[in-house]
Amino acid sequence: MQISKAESQVMQFLWERHPATASDVFAALGSVNDWSEATVKTLLNRLKKKGAVATEPDGKRFLYRPAIERDAWVLEESSHMLNRLFDGRLAPLVSHFSNHGKLSREDLDELRDLIERLDDEH
Amino acid sequence: MQISKAESQVMQFLWERHPATASDVFAALGSVNDWSEATVKTLLNRLKKKGAVATEPDGKRFLYRPAIERDAWVLEESSHMLNRLFDGRLAPLVSHFSNHGKLSREDLDELRDLIERLDDEH
């Protein structure tokens, strides 16, 4: 499933808050992205054509809701990046961030806890 | 610096092996990607225009070399992804992979070692 940058913002919104009308989407994203209503309509339509959102009539308008799982999309996107940049491995990514001072104490703590927990689950 | 997918393959090659001629690039990537020589020339030119590669005349042809750091590019790309998908935090990403069974024993070991090492450097 190919979802563009602008489209993905619409999806992000729908994943958090669905069903939603086109106006809802515009209300939430229009000012942030400086989109006109027309732009939002186009994005919703393209997503519909791609099968990424489903619509359900509600009186004279539509209710939109995601038709694909956020998790699946996130996994696909992040896997691509990981493969492309880090040979598909996580440790080099973490290491990279650390090397560039992008790993805060907090991140480190979080990661340590997580790893421990995962270790315990054997 | 905006580097497209096809262009990034050229960059990856140049980062590993520079300086290189257009023929070198074609020899290395042409068959893999099913690119014609013309395509390689276009990509190199666009990268040149973007300032991502530098050229140096060598007799009648050019030698190409990266003009940006691979590390910087990787950091930029991965940061974008992390921001977009995981609120900029690493732990959720690792957790996500784990939840989807994409975290091997090996990954886990690597990560644990890495975290320990980083912890020590406090």
Add this chain to the structure above:
DNA sequence: CATTCACGTTTACGCGTGTAAACATTCAGC
């Protein structure tokens, strides 16, 4: 010298995307 070869430069073209206007339809209120 004239031709060809190797290489860089220019031009091309279809497709996805960002962005949006124009058009169509339908419901609601006068």
Add this chain to the structure above:
DNA sequence: GCTGAATGTTTACACGCGTAAACGTGAATG
């Protein structure tokens, strides 16, 4: 029933990208 507001549908257009052919030019070679 007609008019206007709301909403979906169609059309538009410029730009980046994947892909590549055409063109220009200088060097090599017969």
